[in-house]
Amino acid sequence: MEYDYIFEEVKVKPSNAPKFILNGNEVDIWDDALLYYHSKSISEYIQENLLRYEEKGVDPFAEIVGKAVEKEMIKTALMSGSNILFKGKKGYGKTTFSKSISKLLPEKILAIKGCKIHDDPTRPVCFSCKKKVLEEEEVELSFIPRKWIRIPGDPMMTTRQLIGGISIQKIKEGYDLDHPEVFTPGRVLKAHRGIAYFDELGSIPSALQTLLHELFEERQITTPEGDILPMKIDTLVIASTNPANYKGVSDIKEPLLDRMEQIDIGPPETVEEEIEIGLRNMSLKSGSIIPDWHLRILANAVRCMRNKNCRYANRIEVEPSCRATIKLFDHVRASATRKGHEAVMLADYGDKFEVVKLALKSRFEVDYETEVSKDEIIEGVLNDSIDSVCSSIYSMIPRNIFGEIIEEIARKRILNVYKTNGTLSVFASKLCRRKEELRSAVEITLEAIARCSGLIERSGDGIYVYKAYDRET
Secondary structure (H helix, E strand, O other), X not given: OOOXXXXXXXXXXXXXXXXXXXXXXXEOOOOHHHHOOOOOOHHHHHHHHHHHHXXXXXXXXXXXXXXXXXXXXXXXXXXXXXXXXXXXXXXXXXXXXXXXXXXXXXXXXXEEOOOOOOOOOOOOOOHHHHHHHHHOOEEEEEEEEOOEEEEEOOOOOOHXXXXXXXXXXXXXXXXXXXXXXXXXXXXXXXXXXXXXXXXXXXXXXXXXXXXXXXXXXXXXXXXOOOOEOOOOOOEEEEEEEOOOOOOOOOOOOHHHHOOXXXXXXXXXXXXXXXXXXXXXXXXXXXXXXXXXXXHHHHHHHHHHOOOOOOOOHHHEEEOOOHHHHHHHHHHHHHXXXXXXXXXXXXXXXXXXXXHHHHHHXXXXXXXXXXXXXXXXXXXHHHHXXXXXXXXXXXXXXXXXHHHHHHHHHHHHOEEEHHHOOOHHHHHHHOOOOOHHXXXXXXXXXXXXXXXXXXXXXXXXXXXEEXXXXXXXX
């Protein structure tokens, strides 16, 4: 068998093309209807689509909340055909950004049917496909969806897993070029004509990182044994890593860093962005309403644990990410929905904030020498956050209305938020966006009065007691 051509660059033109078959019919792939779906590199597709977004004034990464500066850097890097390294702590959107970039690729492209790496019919790099277009009269094609291939950082990863296995000896022995013993593509090759996302690049063994230098620069790979992989891989490489001083982070080799543009990804800049990220990414899409005051309490509690001014800052070694906020929203909605509440109530946090602890305890780490437990830290930051939101609500109550509310409370002595009306309900209704939030608004108003004035105190789920009455009894 002749196998020398597997090292040659093959370009198919109308003058030397075989018959191309799509869905059982012969097609002209250079016709306007199909021309867009082949013969372009990944960079060309991305550049063209980026320019379309620019012309329309539309954000190509609309699913990413905030990060205006980072978005501009990404667009510049992509337009210049650069690979990208996202650097930042876990849970701040590095993977989400990489998936968002993949949407700049066409929803589908034409590929040679049966090819393990989905080769372009006019620029095949796989030797099996080269054989087809050079030797066969008809070549079947198919459409494949856009590709985003995750390559997880694994210290135990092998060359075969990353690159694949190719046996020139088996070819010499007469095996077909697409035989499993001749060619088994690894994760990098499977990203051909798509995006290769290296999740925690530094965790890939140093010897394999060395193989990637050539991939980034020449789009080819030389194996540790010195064999050149006869395939020019067309892929956009996007990688992620955590900060150098972050727990469990491995180094990325400097020659590899030199071939990528580093873009730092940090936490949301504002509580509004934190809330928006949490709401967009919730698993529980329906159920009880989470009013604005509860969204702020929960989001601010998480943000406090990242803040250097937090009273527990020196006790927290690994801070909670946006995933903590997302799960907090999920869990309190789940708790409220199970209890039949129209909107989240304080009771949905749990008697001792168990629901909040469920979302947070696995998402931050404390200094092993600290004497303060995770439970104590969560209770502390949550109470601080409730205090802050309640203080804001308390300051909104006009003096004359405050007097009327206290008079109502004094007359009733015991208030049940599920059965309250009068001035208190009128004020609370002004906090609501929807009528279903009223009971929750009444409760947070009473909690604000309890925490800021000390005239009343919480005595159970939705129950508040006037302190003068409490002393009498």
